[in-house]
Amino acid sequence: MAIPDYETLMLPLLNRLADGETQVLKDMQHQLADEFALTAEERIQLLPSGGTLTFASRVGWAKTYLKKAGLVHQPKRGVVQITAAGLEVLKSAPSHIDSAYLERFSDFLSFKNSSRNKVGLTGQGGMAEPLPELTPDEVMDTAQQRSREALADEVLERVRACTPAYFERLVVQLLIKMGYGGSREEAGRAVGRSGDGGIDGIINEDRLGLDAIYLQAKRWKDVVGRPEIQGFVGALAGQRANKGVFITTSRFTQDARDYASNSHYKLVLIDGERLADLMIEHDLGVSVVATYQLKRIDSDFFSEE
Numbered sequence: 001m002a003i004p005d006y007e008t009l010m011l012p013l014l015n016r017l018a019d020g021e022t023q024v025l026k027d028m029q030h031q032l033a034d035e036f037a038l039t040a041e042e043r044i045q046l047l048p049s050g051g052t053l054t055f056a057s058r059v060g061w062a063k064t065y066l067k068k069a070g071l072v073h074q075p076k077r078g079v080v081q082i083t084a085a086g087l088e089v090l091k092s093a094p095s096h097i098d099s100a101y102l103e104r105f106s107d108f109l110s111f112k113n114s115s116r117n118k119v120g121l122t123g124q125g126g127m128a129e130p131l132p133e134l135t136p137d138e139v140m141d142t143a144q145q146r147s148r149e150a151l152a153d154e155v156l157e158r159v160r161a162c163t164p165a166y167f168e169r170l171v172v173q174l175l176i177k178m179g180y181g182g183s184r185e186e187a188g189r190a191v192g193r194s195g196d197g198g199i200d201g202i203i204n205e206d207r208l209g210l211d212a213i214y215l216q217a218k219r220w221k222d223v224v225g226r227p228e229i230q231g232f233v234g235a236l237a238g239q240r241a242n243k244g245v246f247i248t249t250s251r252f253t254q255d256a257r258d259y260a261s262n263s264h265y266k267l268v269l270i271d272g273e274r275l276a277d278l279m280i281e282h283d284l285g286v287s288v289v290a291t292y293q294l295k296r297i298d299s300d301f302f303s304e305e
Helices: 006-015 025-035 054-068 084-091 106-118 136-161 164-177 184-190 226-238 254-262 272-281
Strands: 079-082 201-204 212-218 243-248 266-270
Touching: 006 025, 006 054, 006 084, 025 054, 025 079, 054 106, 054 136, 079 084, 136 272, 164 201, 164 212, 164 272, 212 226, 226 243, 226 254, 226 266, 243 272, 254 266, 266 272
Parallel strands: 212 243, 243 266
Antiparallel strands: 201 212
16 A cells, blocks of 8 residues: 555554553554555655655654644653543544644644744634645745754754753853854863852853853753843852853743843843754754755746847
8 A cells, every 4th residue: 555644644653552651663663564564665665855764754743743732742762652632532532633633732733823824824724734825835835844843842852851961062062053162172161160150151252252151051841930030140240241141941931031131231041942943053963864956947048138
């Protein structure tokens, strides 16, 4: 049979998690391939870009959509587990699960609406599904944005699972890629060396070291509120500094953001979502697996004047 699309894979994937135990995603790919009786050729078929197995990609997207709806989660790298909401879905014995079915879950609706709004393609329903009136270019933009958001979600998940020491090194690498800190060695010595007075590190703003940026890096799950930012400002005052960056894997309250924006200090707050975006933008922890080119007619070439 033909390779099933990702929506067809949603319910079989969820069914294989019905026992509530964690499952290795790669093992599930093989099990689902057996379930759908895929041939050896179909199992190794690549996407047109040539960088990814078609079936593995579709299983991955099925998992991502179920995760966005809150039906599964990934407690650690490479494994998947059903949630209480997922078990409730199985109890209702649905005949199928697809994107339309998942729209009953608010988290999934937020994900789809966010995908569409970010590329400025909000239609009457506000949904992220390609609509007939969209041009092929717009469809590609929408798909690219959705793929990037799914990647950002996975990047942040990996960051939250790493150790504090690894997170500290990650921050160093990101700042280096963004042009701060002079050399990697200088940045590595600076970050994490202080640890007193609410400052986690100090890094050069430029390669000549003409100014310094003071850092606070927190690998937290809890939201960061105004008291934490006030404490950071107090630490900056104690160091007679005027520039600071507070990085967290969680998020900031609006009160914390308002306090930072109204402060006399130059403060930049980077939450988990922004951290993941910066890592993708600067190719940290991610790699290019495919490149697509959009080509247009060269009018000058066909000009006979």
